[in-house]
Amino acid sequence: MGIGVDVVDLARFAGVVERTPEIVNRLFTHAEQHSAEGHELPLMSLAGRFAVKEAVAKALGAPAGMDWHDCEVTNGGQPKVKVSGTVAAVADLLGVTTWHVSLSHDGPVAIAYVIAEDRNI
Amino acid sequence: MGIGVDVVDLARFAGVVERTPEIVNRLFTHAEQHSAEGHELPLMSLAGRFAVKEAVAKALGAPAGMDWHDCEVTNGGQPKVKVSGTVAAVADLLGVTTWHVSLSHDGPVAIAYVIAEDRNI
Amino acid sequence: MGIGVDVVDLARFAGVVERTPEIVNRLFTHAEQHSAEGHELPLMSLAGRFAVKEAVAKALGAPAGMDWHDCEVTNGGQPKVKVSGTVAAVADLLGVTTWHVSLSHDGPVAIAYVIAEDRNI
Numbered sequence: 001m002g003i004g005v006d007v008v009d010l011a012r013f014a015g016v017v018e019r020t021p022e023i024v025n026r027l028f029t030h031a032e033q034h035s036a037e038g039h040e041l042p043l044m045s046l047a048g049r050f051a052v053k054e055a056v057a058k059a060l061g062a063p064a065g066m067d068w069h070d071c072e073v074t075n076g077g078q079p080k081v082k083v084s085g086t087v088a089a090v091a092d093l094l095g096v097t098t099w100h101v102s103l104s105h106d107g108p109v110a111i112a113y114v115i116a117e118d119r120n121i
Numbered sequence: 122m123g124i125g126v127d128v129v130d131l132a133r134f135a136g137v138v139e140r141t142p143e144i145v146n147r148l149f150t151h152a153e154q155h156s157a158e159g160h161e162l163p164l165m166s167l168a169g170r171f172a173v174k175e176a177v178a179k180a181l182g183a184p185a186g187m188d189w190h191d192c193e194v195t196n197g198g199q200p201k202v203k204v205s206g207t208v209a210a211v212a213d214l215l216g217v218t219t220w221h222v223s224l225s226h227d228g229p230v231a232i233a234y235v236i237a238e239d240r241n242i
Numbered sequence: 243m244g245i246g247v248d249v250v251d252l253a254r255f256a257g258v259v260e261r262t263p264e265i266v267n268r269l270f271t272h273a274e275q276h277s278a279e280g281h282e283l284p285l286m287s288l289a290g291r292f293a294v295k296e297a298v299a300k301a302l303g304a305p306a307g308m309d310w311h312d313c314e315v316t317n318g319g320q321p322k323v324k325v326s327g328t329v330a331a332v333a334d335l336l337g338v339t340t341w342h343v344s345l346s347h348d349g350p351v352a353i354a355y356v357i358a359e360d361r362n363i
Contacts, residue, residue: 225300
C-alpha cells in the first residue's frame with residue numbers, strides 16, 4: 001500500500017502550458033483532454049488530472065520510465081484512474097489491486113490524493 | 122472504503138457568506154457555528170468544517186440528497202464527524218464503520234481529508 | 243490507525259523563520275537541515291518537512307510533550323519519517339507499525355499527508 005498527495009498551482013500550470021503547448025499531448029490522452037460530451041476541458045480540469053497522475057506516481061514510489069498516458073484519469077462525477085502499460089506493470093509488481101482517488105480545486109490550487117490498496121493482504 | 126479531499130479558498134468562502142449569509146444556517150448546525158464556550162466561530166473555522174463535510178461527501182461517492190446538517194463536525198482538539206439521517210444512511214449502505222478526519226488551514230486555504238473505513242472487512 | 247494532513251503557507255513560514263531564526267534548530271535536527279550532499283536546504287524544503295511533522299503529530303492525536311526532533315524527516319527521493327523518543331512512545335502505545343508519508347509543494351503552499359497504520363490488526 002502506498003499513498004500520494006499532489007498540489008498544483010493553477011497559475012504556474014497555465015504558464016507552463018502557454019510556453020510549451022505540446023506538453024498537453026504528452027501528459028494527457030485525447031480522451032482526457034475532453035469531456036464526455038466532446039468539449040475541450042478547461043485548464044483547471046487538466047491541472048486537477050495532472051495532480052492525480054502525480055499522486056499516483058508517488059503512491060507507486062515514483063519509479064522512472066512511467067508514461068503519463070498509462071495513468072488515465074476519467075471523470076464521471078467522481079475521478080477514477082485507469083492504469084495500463086508502464087504504470088500497470090509497477091502496480092502489479094507492488095500488488096496494488098484498488099485505487100482510491102480524490103480531487104479538489106478551489107482558489108489558487110488543485111489537490112489530489114490517492115491511496116493504492118492491496119486487497120489481497 | 123472511500124477517501125475524500127477538499128480544499129476551500131478562504132477568500133472565496135468569505136465572499137459567498139457575505140453575499141448569502143443565510144447559507145451559514147443551511148450548512149452548519151447551531152452547535153457547529155459555536156465553540157464549546159459558546160462563542161461564534163470565525164469564518165476560517167467554518168471554512169474548515171465545510172471542507173470536512175465536502176470530503177465526507179466525496180468519500181461516500183457524493184450521492185444526491187444529503188443534508189449538510191447530517192454530517193456534523195465537532196472539535197475537541199481534533200476534528201471528528203458525527204453522521205446522522207441522510208448521511209448515516211449512505212454510510213450504512215456502504216458498510217462504513219469508522220471515520221478518520223484531518224483538517225489544516227494556513228495562508229489562503231483550508232484542507233480536509235477523510236478516510237471512510239470498513240472495520241468489518 | 244490515524245491520519246494527518248497539514249498545509250503550510252510558505253510566505254508565513256518564511257516570516258516566522260526570519261523573525262525567530264532559532265526556531266529552525268528547535269524544529270529540525272542538523273541532518274534535516276541539510277541535503278545528503280551537506281548543502282543547507284532551502285526554506286521551501288524545511289516548510290515541507292515541518293508539514294510532515296505536523297501531519298504525524300495529528301495522526302497520533304496531537305498529544306502534548308512531543309519533541310520535534312523525535313520525528314525526523316528523511317528524503318532519498320521519497321519522504322520518510324523516523325520516529326524516536328517521545329514520538330515513538332506514543333506510536334507504540336497506539337500500535338502504529340507503519341508510516342505512509344506523502345508531500346507536495348507548489349505555488350504558495352506545502353502539503354503533507356500521513357497515514358499511521360497498524361499492520362498487526
